[in-house]
Amino acid sequence: xxxxxxxxxxxxxxxxxxxxxxxxxxxxxxxxxxxxxxxxxxxxxxxxxxxxxxxxxxxxxxxxxxxxxxxxxxxxxxxxxxxxxxxxxxxxxxxxxxxxxxxxxxxxxxxxxxxxxxxxxxxxxxxxxxxxxxxxxxxxxxxxxxxxxxxxxxxxxxxxxxxxxxxxxxxxxxxxxxxxxxxxxxxxxxxxxxxxxxxxxxxxxxxxxxxxxxxxxxxxxxxxxxxxxxxxxxxxxxxxxxxxxxxxxxxxxxxxxxxxxxxxxxxxxxxxxxxxxxxxxxxxxxxxxxxxxxxxxxxxxxxxxxxxxxxxxxxxxxxxxxxxxxxxxxxxxxxxxxxxxxxxxxxxxxxxxxxxxxxxxxxxxxxxxxxxxxxxxxxxxxxxxxxxxxxxxxxxxxxxxxxxxxxxxxxxxxxxxxxxxxxxxxxxxxxxxxxxxxxxxxxxxxxxxxxxxxxxxxxxxxxxxxxxxxxxxxxxxxxxxxx
Amino acid sequence: xxxxxxxxxxxxxxxxxxxxxxxxxxxxxxxxxxxxxxxxxxxxxxxxxxxxxxxxxxxxxxxxxxxxxxxxxxxxxxxxxxxxxxxxxxxxxxxxxxxxxxxxxxxxxxxxxxxxxxxxxxxxxxxxxxxxxxxxxxxxxxxxxxxxxxxxxxxxxxxxxxxxxxxxxxxxxxxxxxxxxxxxxxxxxxxxxxxxxxxxxxxxxxxxxxxxxxx
Ligand code: SF4
Numbered sequence: 001x002x003x004x005x006x007x008x009x010x011x012x013x014x015x016x017x018x019x020x021x022x023x024x025x026x027x028x029x030x031x032x033x034x035x036x037x038x039x040x041x042x043x044x045x046x047x048x049x050x051x052x053x054x055x056x057x058x059x060x061x062x063x064x065x066x067x068x069x070x071x072x073x074x075x076x077x078x079x080x081x082x083x084x085x086x087x088x089x090x091x092x093x094x095x096x097x098x099x100x101x102x103x104x105x106x107x108x109x110x111x112x113x114x115x116x117x118x119x120x121x122x123x124x125x126x127x128x129x130x131x132x133x134x135x136x137x138x139x140x141x142x143x144x145x146x147x148x149x150x151x152x153x154x155x156x157x158x159x160x161x162x163x164x165x166x167x168x169x170x171x172x173x174x175x176x177x178x179x180x181x182x183x184x185x186x187x188x189x190x191x192x193x194x195x196x197x198x199x200x201x202x203x204x205x206x207x208x209x210x211x212x213x214x215x216x217x218x219x220x221x222x223x224x225x226x227x228x229x230x231x232x233x234x235x236x237x238x239x240x241x242x243x244x245x246x247x248x249x250x251x252x253x254x255x256x257x258x259x260x261x262x263x264x265x266x267x268x269x270x271x272x273x274x275x276x277x278x279x280x281x282x283x284x285x286x287x288x289x290x291x292x293x294x295x296x297x298x299x300x301x302x303x304x305x306x307x308x309x310x311x312x313x314x315x316x317x318x319x320x321x322x323x324x325x326x327x328x329x330x331x332x333x334x335x336x337x338x339x340x341x342x343x344x345x346x347x348x349x350x351x352x353x354x355x356x357x358x359x360x361x362x363x364x365x366x367x368x369x370x371x372x373x374x375x376x377x378x379x380x381x382x383x384x385x386x387x388x389x390x391x392x393x394x395x396x397x398x399x400x401x402x403x404x405x406x407x408x409x410x411x412x413x414x415x416x417x418x419x420x421x422x423x424x425x426x427x428x429x430x431x432x433x434x435x436x437x438x439x440x441x442x443x444x445x446x447x448x449x450x451x452x453x454x455x456x457x458x459x460x461x462x463x464x465x466x467x468x469x470x471x472x473x474x475x476x477x478x479x480x481x482x483x
Numbered sequence: 484x485x486x487x488x489x490x491x492x493x494x495x496x497x498x499x500x501x502x503x504x505x506x507x508x509x510x511x512x513x514x515x516x517x518x519x520x521x522x523x524x525x526x527x528x529x530x531x532x533x534x535x536x537x538x539x540x541x542x543x544x545x546x547x548x549x550x551x552x553x554x555x556x557x558x559x560x561x562x563x564x565x566x567x568x569x570x571x572x573x574x575x576x577x578x579x580x581x582x583x584x585x586x587x588x589x590x591x592x593x594x595x596x597x598x599x600x601x602x603x604x605x606x607x608x609x610x611x612x613x614x615x616x617x618x619x620x621x622x623x624x625x626x627x628x629x630x631x632x633x634x635x636x637x638x639x640x641x642x643x644x645x646x647x648x649x650x651x652x653x654x655x656x657x658x659x660x661x662x663x664x665x666x667x668x669x670x671x672x673x674x675x676x677x678x679x680x681x682x683x684x685x686x687x688x689x690x691x692x693x694x695x696x697x698x
Contacts, residue, residue, distance in 0.1 A: 025672060025675060027682055128693055161673060163679055253697035
């Protein structure tokens with residue numbers, strides 16, 4: 001018998017029951033909740049007179065709807081102007097109080113984007129199954145955990161039964177081998193992967209990211225990669241456990257201690273794919289080939305290197321691609337063959353569950369340091385992923401660097417990643433964004449999103465158009481990923 | 484979920500093909516945090532003469548007198564008779580929530596959209612498929628006879644029309660079982676409650692750190 005993949009191991013460790021019809025019940029160790037996808041789940045429980053199966057497994061925070069200016073935030077929930085957003089936030093608060101679920105509310109220093117908060121608290125541990133009513137839950141897979149995004153009905157199901165009803169996926173391994181060039185970050189790696197396999201390339205698979213370039217990434221970088229598994233079509237992304245993982249987890253509020261820590265670490269060491277494990281699909285990229293990436297279209301797979309140009313739809317391999325490229329260029333207001341470095345920006349967004357951790361802010365700050373954003377930039381904002389990230393950044397003086405350069409330094413939340421709060425793009429505005437989705441209208445009606453790394457976003461803010469971070473004069477931006 | 488029991492109910496005819504989920508429940512009502520209360524906005528655009536907004540008192544809104552559900556003879560209808568591809572469009576679970584909240588227990592049509600089909604059964608609504616000819620005939624009968632009722636007998640997979648005609652229908656065994664037993668996915672999973680508890684206990688023994696709470 002051949003060995004097991006990491007996914008196989010995690011699956012087997014949580015399998016409660018395999019049914020004849022192909023579905024299975026898997027046990028859930030950690031359930032993260034936020035205000036948008038949970039209200040109907042709680043109401044469903046109430047209507048059916050059910051109680052949550054286990055309270056201590058749940059951890060909630062408000063993130064999608066919260067305003068990010070200090071003035072609004074200082075008023076707590078009453079600073080939320082949109083009545084619908086307010087109701088969602090309040091409903092989560094009420095539900096958590098009613099059921100006794102731990103919640104980091106709007107003014108809790110630990111509040112933040114759910115996928116930043118979990119790992120930061122040690123609430124995401126290797127070997128766990130993690131679910132959240134949010135498609136970017138794969139982020140937690142960076143810890144050698146099995147993490148799924150789920151829908152509202154499934155949120156209710158997990159609350160009531162502590163299990164997820166699901167089907168086993170196929171195994172895919174994406175290997176990135178070699179050494180990343182200076183100035184090339186985790187975000188560039190994952191964008192390059194999506195550019196290669198496409199937004200449906202991972203559909204039906206659990207993806208394990210592996211190879212020497214992945215191993216060289218910090219935990220923040222690994223989370224960035226796993227975060228965007230869903231943009232490659234996969235509900236699940238994961239990375240094997242190694243020293244980097246274990247070092248990150250030590251001494252966090254939810255992490256085990258003492259003897260339990262020793263036992264846990266011994267167990268976690270097995271959370272790697274066996275050498276003879278068989279994958280249904282293996283894709284390999286060479287790290288040396290990856291340059292800083294910029295998305296030019298309205299799907300994350302519409303991406304290219306900074307030295308590249310906007311493709312010519314007429315050169316597309318088939319008619320379907322040609323049509324979608326034509327449509328994308330029209331929406332984005334770009335010309336075929338236009339150089340990426342000629343794309344001018346109106347707004348800059350550094351934030352989101354993809355790139356709002358401390359390392360991301362450090363990378364951006366290195367580029368911003370001592371510079372000023374271009375006059376043509378209407379708004380450049382930095383939105384830390386959590387209250388704790390914000391505090392650490394302030395301790396390191398990053399806030400000053402950003403503010404001096406002309407960026408706005410905001411309070412934590414999802415913010416302009418999906419524009420559910422007041423942070424939005426205007427129609428036709430180009431934004432260099434460190435988030436994960438560049439769909440039409442995602443960051444505001446008619447808004448034009450370009451997905452990039454934090455360093456690239458900061459560089460674009462200063463130049464007013466995209467520039468290659470690797471070409472910047474001797475600052476330490478090019479050493480960003482070594483921080 | 485309530486058990487689906489045999490009942491006799493008034494039939495309302497919605498003579499329209501490809502009724503999409505946006506027509507069933509328009510998107511402005513999706514921002515609600517509830518899964519109940521959508522009934523007053525079911526078919527909002529067809530039912531009212533003004534534009535619907537969330538949070539309105541719908542009893543004050545001008546009704547479209549021509550819309551079938553507003554006609555006195557169809558008040559209290561529990562069975563919706565309609566045309567092909569009912570429920571197409573988005574995957575919103577709000578569509579069956581709205582139908583159920585309004586009081587519909589059964590929808591009869593020549594065909595249904597895929598995701599809606601799943602969502603309806605998950606929410607306790609029985610969808611019955613008959614061929615186009617039978618549906619045509621039922622439309623004629625319903626319109627001809629005020630107070631037309633149908634007896635729906637899921638157990639025996641048949642309906643008995645107002646005229647006493649017996650029409651048999653097909654339904655997936657598993658879905659039928661869930662409806663009759665009142666089992667939603669959660670109810671079904673909870674049948675394995677003991678297995679879950681046993682698993683949980685051994686999981687806790689093997690890996691206690693997964694259950695740890697911050698000090
Ligand atoms: S930051 Fe964006 S992608 Fe991440 S959870 Fe929030 S809205 Fe979703």
